[in-house]
Amino acid sequence: MRDKFLYWGAGLIVATIIVSILIGGYYWIPVVLICLYGVGIYNITQSKHAILRNFPVLGYFRYFFESISPEMQQYFIERETDGKPFPRNERSAVYRRAKNISDTVAFGTQLEVNHRKYEGIKHSIYAKSPNEELPRVMVGNHQCSQPYSASLFNISAMSFGSLSDRAQISLNRGAKKGRFYHNTGEGGISPYHMQGGDLCWQIGTGYFGCRDEQGKFSPELFAEKSRIENVKMIEIKLSQGAKPGHGGVLPGVKNTPEIAKIRHVTAGMTIISPPGHSAFSDAAGLLKFVQQLRELSGGKPIGFKLCIGDTKEFEDICAQMNVLKIYPDFITIDGAEGGTGAAPPEFSDGVGMPLEPALIFVNRSLNNYNLRDKLKVIASGKVLTSLDILRAIAMGADMCNNARGFMFALGCIQALRCNTNACPTGVATQDKMLIKGLDVTDKSERVYHFHKNTLHTCNELIAAAGRSTYEEVDASMFMRGDEFEHLSDVYFPDILGNVKQHH
Structure with missing residues (x-):
């Protein structure tokens, strides 16, 4: 794909220039093509993004849809918690850690936290400082x-x-x-x-x-x-x-x-x-x-x-x-x-x-x-x-x-x-x-x-x-949902819709 881009891109630009000269006007078309060709040359030589190295211009469509607004993602593309076998949010965490950039997220969890299905770690109010040495x-x-x-x-x-x-x-x-x-x-x-x-x-x-x-x-x-x-x-x-x-x-x-x-x-x-x-x-x-x-x-x-x-x-x-x-x-x-x-x-x-x-x-x-x-x-x-x-x-x-x-x-x-x-x-x-x-x-x-x-x-x-x-x-x-259900039964008997009879 990279070599084809070089040869076919150059050929297309030359052909477009010749046609523009012959028929007159439309000179903006070869200018646009030259700009795209320059972008493609840059992407072929960069080393950070494999998609853009292999698909120097078309690869931008992937990054466009990836960075599109959350509202557009919600209605037309997968959400952060969608995607199989690994959802987008997990893949994104790997990408950020691999790039050694901040892996923090904003505005809280995007998971639907249902107490019956929830699973998490029991934190301590006496938390300790993490060990820097890897196990x-x-x-x-x-x-x-x-x-x-x-x-x-x-x-x-x-x-x-x-x-x-x-x-x-x-x-x-x-x-x-x-x-x-x-x-x-x-x-x-x-x-x-x-x-x-x-x-x-x-x-x-x-x-x-x-x-x-x-x-x-x-x-x-x-x-x-x-x-x-x-x-x-x-x-x-x-x-x-x-x-x-x-x-x-x-x-x-x-x-x-x-x-x-x-x-x-x-x-x-x-x-x-x-x-x-x-x-x-x-x-x-x-x-x-x-x-x-x-x-x-x-x-x-x-x-x-x-x-x-x-x-x-x-x-x-x-x-x-x-x-x-x-x-x-x-x-x-x-x-x-x-x-x-x-x-x-x-x-x-x-x-x-x-x-x-x-x-x-x-x-x-x-x-x-x-x-x-x-x-x-x-x-x-x-x-x-x-x-x-x-x-x-x-x-x-x-x-x-x-x-x-x-x-x-x-x-x-x-x-x-x-x-x-x-x-x-x-x-x-x-x-x-x-x-x-x-x-x-x-x-x-x-x-x-x-x-x-x-x-x-x-x-x-x-x-x-x-x-x-x-x-x-x-x-x-670890804690799981069935624990919360037990607590709810004991302390808040009607929270799950199963009010106990008290005599």
Whole structure:
């Protein structure tokens, strides 16, 4: 689009000037075109806005509708609290934090605060000063010889192939500066992940990057790549929240020769990961695979990721941990509300357990089997805001991963075109013309600031609740609508329209 603008724009101006001279008059038309051409040249060279770099003139229509008056938004465009899967107000908060500008809002909440549906934090009248140091969590039990000090908030799994090379470079450089890890996704370790940032290498059912010619797990390839210094953790992907039991999908249009080489597959083909692993088929096999990867990697933290479905299967894994005395270093719980680049709608909308009940179930199960102190629980699945992070911790998580928030930090506008190779911001595409609009220097800084400012707000929230550390965050820190209904019944019996009879 950028190159076409240069050539076609110049040609149009020349043609318009010639026509104006021949027919006489209308000289204002080429003047207007020259001005627009100048604006376009400027936008092609600036680095702040990917949309304007890719669409030098048409891109202004997006910013026009974005800045249009609230009244016009209310009647013709989405409101601040509209938009799926993330409403506009949440996306705006990410954009502001990523740009490191004020994230405050005016005139109070725009949410409809209904006491029956309300959920919030119980603040304390004895609030404390927030801690300036960002929280960290040590991952690695007694069976791990290379434990890793992780940030409380990290980049969730997004493969090279799903995301562009510049997007991966920006994410990894931001992770390096902010000292948090970057999950590679199941697509393997690419050169664009190797920018100095810490990595959590995800091993999916396709074993991309560590597979033999038959698509089976290759211990030799795994041992070689797991010893890379930047690989700090290894995650076995059992299932993904947005499409559990389906396997990842890389559309053929995104499967370039470079990506095919990294994954050890054929270029141009749509790659669908198998629904399940070939290296194991039961709980005991999974845990033995965990132990195998731990030994091959030289003792690095090994864990697995899953969306909870049949609860008996997870309980069986817990039971086998005690039988075999093999304990993963972490378990990542993905909720059914998690994101994906491509999935059938039935899987995204109707398969798997949401994050909150899944975390409650997992923690109860781990405690019942006396396993909770042996591993860390990571929450993944629409954990975007500081409030989301604290809620996940209150439900039992030790730390959190997020993908789409960091995509917003890169400039994603939730165009919902991730599966078409036509992402207008150059984030989720392999189209070189669109990727050019994403400036690595600018976007890596935004990734860093989004992480830092989100955790800073977490610190402010727990201080407002009168807590000093994240170990003090639990469910008692939160209030929900049913509590108010109880209070209303006791102190104001007719406020809910259910007057009690007093004798």
